[in-house]
């Protein structure tokens with residue numbers, strides 16, 4: 001192969017299509033074993049081999065999974081091929097796969113009547129053939145080219161070819177088929193095949209081809225029924241040849257030629273699976289012949305063997321150019337996803353995978369000039385005529401010279417090869433004979449060796465039996481000797497052991513006695529200490545109770561004090577009120593007496609003034625009454641507040657006391673219960689003399705518990721509550737004091753205003769009196785002459801009026817001053833009583849706080865006492881524990897010493913020299929020997945050790961350990 005040609009070589013393109021599950025598979029719920037990865041162009045097949053799941057992965061040029069549509073496959077894989085046909089290449093597409101995997105579906109499609117619809121669209125199920133036809137015609141039409149298209153549609157069944165486009169009546173075809181069985185095959189001059197009698201239909205439109213296809217398919221179906229053919233066992237070949245007219249720039253006409261072969265192969269399954277029986281075996285064989293030859297052709301092409309067996313089947317002869325020739329080839333392998341087809345799927349995948357390695361050297365068909373083409377056709381006709389003539393005349397086959405020479409040389413080469421093979425065969429035969437001779441010699445030797453081996457084995461068995469008997473006798477002897485030796489040694493050792501054990505027992509009893517007395521003493525001490533703790537707890541409780549009682553008394557006393565204070569204040573207020581009321585009444589009565597003593601005639605104006613003054617006085621009196629009411633109200637409020645404060649304090653103290661008592665009681669009870677448990681646990685543990693370490697844990701528990709008890713007295717919270725209540729009281733009293741101060745200053749102000757006004761009134765009335773006096777003097781002067789006697793009288797009257805006025809003013813002044821003084825006094829009293837009450841409250845609060853502090857101190861002292869006590873107790877227990885530990889270690893050490901050093905048993909040691917004591921037996925030995933003579937010993941030995949089981953010693957003869965018996 002030249003370099004240029006090798007460069008042009010292209011691999012056969014192999015696609016894989018996996019169909020979806022069919023209804024049967026879905027109904028049977030068949031597991032899926034094929035997985036397609038279209039993107040990676042991989043197909044994975046899951047196999048279960050020896051219980052292991054193994055995946056085999058195959059890679060192809062393109063992979064179409066179950067969901068791939070007809071259009072997808074066509075667009076991605078076939079369109080480029082059809083374009084190449086239109087460019088003048090010859091291309092072939094094979095569909096290869098097991099029956100029922102979709103070869104026909106892929107090539108033809110479900111819709112046999114694949115005629116395009118009104119808008120030229122094909123149905124979605126249309127396969128490769130209708131789509132290719134449509135693409136070809138669409139392209140030619142769009143190019144406005146001059147073209148001619150020819151189609152052939154053949155069926156290859158049982159190595160017989162049928163033209164599916166023949167115009168004969170079906171019955172005629174069947175008759176011909178039955179008579180001739182086959183259409184004769186002639187070879188053309190170029191190594192291709194010419195099928196005589198085939199009709200090449202010249203068509204002008206896609207629809208015409210669809211009609212022809214339909215006719216061909218129906219012919220096939222009829223033949224299937226009438227001739228009992230099975231379409232799955234036939235190969236179908238649809239070819240479409242295109243001639244397109246082109247013109248050179250010089251105006252010469254050229255013909256471009258391209259051919260597309262679309263082959264739907266028979267089912268690839270083996271004969272047994274295809275259901276071939278008896279009469280059909282030949283048929284199946286023939287089918288296989290085509291497929292097998294196809295496989296062999298592929299192998300030869302892949303392995304670059306010199307001879308490619310195209311001629312061995314009609315299929316390979318028909319498609320010779322598509323396999324390793326100048327044609328571009330594509331194989332579509334079809335598989336099922338189901339586990340039921342696993343074997344066939346794997347075989348298809350292997351087959352298709354191998355086919356990937358076939359290399360073709362596609363060449364574009366030379367464009368022929370029309371004249372050349374016509375010339376060629378004429379010469380073709382001549383050649384064919386010559387062939388026919390030669391066939392008729394020579395009653396044989398006409399073969400062109402070149403072909404003859406080529407075949408002759410091939411034949412010669414094959415003859416040479418056969419000769420070579422023959423020689424190789426002979427050499428191999430000689431080698432085989434030599435090997436057979438060698439193996440027969442070896443067989444004889446092997447027989448002899450086997451015989452020898454049998455004899456040796458028998459001898460060995462006899463020797464083994466003898467050895468066993470000797471060993472038994474030897475063991476018998478050993479046993480007797482051992483028994484005799486043991487008896488002597490046992491006597492001695494048992495005496496020593498007994499004294500050691502007795503000594504040890506006494507020692508142990510003494511130690512245990514002293515230990516138990518120590519434990520009893522320690523328990524008594526612990527009891528004492530625990531009682532001490534209990535007492536401390538009781539005293540603590542008493543202190544608490546006493547403190548609580550004191551607190552109660554203190555609070556009650558405070559309350560009484562408060563009540564008495566408030567009562568005193570209330571009395572004082574009443575007193576003041578009564579005094580003020582009385583002085584006002586005095587004043588009123590005085591004013592009214594003055595009023596009555598003045599003459600109605602002369603003192604109308606003065607009366608008016610006095611009337612005003614009385615109104616002012618009554619207003620003042622009202623104000624004072626109001627003031628007193630206010631003071632009373634404030635006092636009442638103070639009283640209420642004091643009662644509330646007292647109540648709150650009493651409640652909080654009672655709560656505190658209750659909580660404190662409960663907590664103390666609970667803690668004490670818990671403490672006692674825990675202590676009792678602890679003591680009983682401890683006693684129990686002491687008795688068991690083990691687990692001394694747990695004492696520490698118990699003591700730790702006790703310590704924790706007591707510290708919890710102390711910290712559990714949460715008095716601070718309640719103290720804070722009391723303090724808050726006192727502060728609240730103080731704030732309230734402060735507020736009350738400020739109210740009282742306000743009221744007092746207000747009253748003062750009013751009194752001052754009132755007294756000023758009263759003074760004014762007095763002055764006015766004095767002025768008024770003076771004016772009257774002057775007027776009266778004038779009148780008197782005028783009437784002096786007339787009323788002498790009356791002069792003295794009026795004088796007296798005037799004097800008496802003056803006197804009365806001054807008296808009246810003085811009396812009012814005195815009254816007012818008294819009222820002011822009493823008010824000030826009252827103010828002072830209220831102030832002092834408020835201060836006193838406040839001081840009392842503060843003092844009481846401080847007392848309570850101090851009392852509680854003292855209480856806390858007492859408690860802390862009591863708790864520290866308990867802790868100190870417990871610490872002492874802990875120390876004592878630690879000493880106790882150390883003491884116990886020391887003593888226990890003594891016992892253990894002593895025991896170890898006794899059993900490891902002092903105690904001895906009947907264990908044979910290598911150090912003991914072989915003594916001659918057997919010769920001089922002790923008394924005990926003699927006795928034992930007397931009671932057990934040799935025969936008896938032998939009998940005992942044989943009874944315990946029958947000859948068959950002489951290898952195993954009876955348990956009684958196994959040496960015992962010294963402690964087994966003691967414990």
Ligand SMILES: Nc1ncnc2c1ncn2[C@@H]1O[C@H](COP(=O)(O)OP(=O)(O)OP(=O)(O)O)[C@@H](O)[C@H]1O
Nearest residue numbers: 019020098099100101102103104105106232266267
């Ligand atoms: N990709 C697919 N999508 C949908 N249906 C499919 C597909 N492939 C095959 N089938 C269906 O599976 C059934 C068998 O398919 P088909 O007749 O094409 O198989 P085959 O390989 O040509 O079998 P045989 O060797 O017997 O001719 C048909 O009913 C077809 O419609």
